Structure formats: structure tokens, C-alpha cells
Amino acid sequence: MEVLIILLISFLQIGLFSIGGGYATIPLIQEQVVNLHSWLSIQEFTDIITISQMTPGPLAVNTSTFVGIRIAGILGAVVATFGCVFSGFVISLILYRFFDKYRSAETVLNILKGLKSCSVGLIAASASTILMIAFFGTSTLDVAAFQWNLFAIGIFVTALILLRKLHLNPILVMILSGVAGYFIYA
């Protein structure tokens, strides 16, 4: 029981302080899971990041499930995952209602508009990182370290044409690029 409470508190913190999502949350999760509670070794934690790239779902949720199940079985996984999504659930609903209610106030409306532009920029930044990893096998801007992957560029261009010109379902595009990956890389 005590373990469950510690798990819950720890993942509540991870959920609460991980604004922006994605890889920005890695140091935060590492602090709690590896350094503070020693639930995972650093090697296991790196493995989870790799597995997270290969499986659906947010990194924080994946880690919470993985850690929870190791520490306290299925119940632990559920408790840790609950802790991890709770703050986002509550705060995003509060913000949504707030913006909805005060839409007529000029300042509030302008903040929402600004956040929208800002989030497009942030999404573009994240897209660039994914592109770099897919095309050049690195996320740093070091041209010397680039390993050009022409297959990935081919899949990317084809997928983009399917999406923009033929308006294909995104899930279908994902499945097709997975199939292409199997034939090219396996």
C-alpha cells in the first residue's frame, strides 16, 4: 500500500511539471525514477525511451506503466498512469473553460491567439527533430555527422503527397509507411 502511495505522488509530480510533453520531460522522469527512487537503472531507462519511440503513447505514460508494473504489478501500473495524466486532465479542462468563458475579454482572447501561434512554432520544431532523426539519423545540426537515408526521404515525400493531394486517412498512411519500412529495412 505504501509503495502505491509513493508511486502515485511521484508520478503526480511528473505529470504536473511536464509542460510541453515529449522529450522535454525526460530529465524530469529520470530524476524521479532513476535518481530519487532507484526504481530503474539508467540502462533500463534508456531502453524505455527507445521502446517509447517504437510504441504508441506518450513517453510519460509508457514509463509510468513500465515502472508501475515492476514495482507493484498491474495495480501499480494503473496507479502510476493515473498520477501521470491527472494534472493534465484537470488543468487542461480548467484552462479550456476559462478561455471559453472569458473569450470576450480582449487580453484573454489575445493570449489564446498568441498561444496558438506559439504552438504551431513548437510543433514545427518537434517535426524538424523527427525529420532530422528519420533523414540523417541524428537530432543535432552537425552536417558532418549526417547519414543520409534516401529511403526515409522517399517514404516521407510519398506519404506527404498521399496526405496533401489524395487526402488519405492518416492511420492508413502510417500503416503504409510501416509496410514500406518492412520491405526496405527487414
Added chain:
Amino acid sequence: MKTEKKLSLYCWLFGVNFFISAFTFGGGYVVIPMIRKFFVQKKQLIREEEIMDMSAIAQSSPGAIAINLAVLAGYRVAGFVGAVISCVSAVLPPLIILSLISACYQIVRDNVVISAVLKGMEAGVAALIVDLVVDMCHMIIKDKDCFLTLLMPAAFLASFFFQVNVALIIGICVVLCVLNTWYKKRRKR
């Protein structure tokens, strides 16, 4: 009849969020085009501009963007119950998959076929997000507001080239918006 309609809406919400979540490889942003496809284009439950509001809020709140966005879409369509249903159904696929993987994770990590499929999907994910970014840029530029248009490349540069913390970027953005509103008001007088 009415409760029946509600129940079928709940079931649809559960199914669609479960499905979307099971296919969100490569980060939370992939959820945005998926939500748009199903909620805006297929069912017309949410308007196009609302998706951008929701994405901005989901991103500015703590926690995973994918989950937050699912919660907001569920709330918009079916109230608080909808939000809970969407949240649970979005969390279930990673919960189930990671539980299975934790049991045999050595095998998964070293599997050639799995990593080949995922390598292909990586490029597909990139295309999905680029497609989304292009559409979103168009919507912002359409408003012809210089300040809002410039915020996009500014946030991009800060995050991609200078690796500024996302929470800090969002904070600065809010401050700039408040200052901008104040400045506009003063100029009007």
C-alpha cells in the same frame, strides 16, 4: 431515444480515441491530425478553428499533449463524462502494450521486423506532422496579424535552434501577448 443517442456517442468516443491512441507513434502531435480527421472532417462535431484552440490549450497544460487533447475533444463533444471516457480510452493502448512489453522487453528490443516497420513509420510520422504544420501556418497567416505571424518562427527558433525550455517559451509568449494588448489599447486612446 435520447439516452440511446448519448450511449452511442460515448461508444464512438471510446472507440475513436482508443484507435487514435493505438496509432500515435512518434509523439503527441500526431494526435492532432487524427483528431481533426475524425472529429472535424468525418463527423463534423468540432469546427476547424476549435481544433487549434484545443491544441494550444493541450500544449500549454502540463502532461502529455495527446491525452490532454483527447480529454478536451471528449469534453467538447459530450461534457465531463465524455472527457473521462476519452481519457481512459486514450491511456488504455499504451497501458496494455507496455504491460505486455515489460514482460518480454528484451525480445521486442532486438526484433528486426519490428524495428524495420517502426523505421518506416518514423518517416510517415514526419510527413503527417509537416502536413499539419502547413495547414496551421495557413490559418494563422490568413489573419494578417504581424505579431501573431512572427510568433511562429520565433517559437520555432527558440525551441529548435536554441533549445529553450518549452514551459519558458509558453510563459514568455503569454507575457508578450499581454504587453501587445496593452500597447494596442494605449495606441487607440
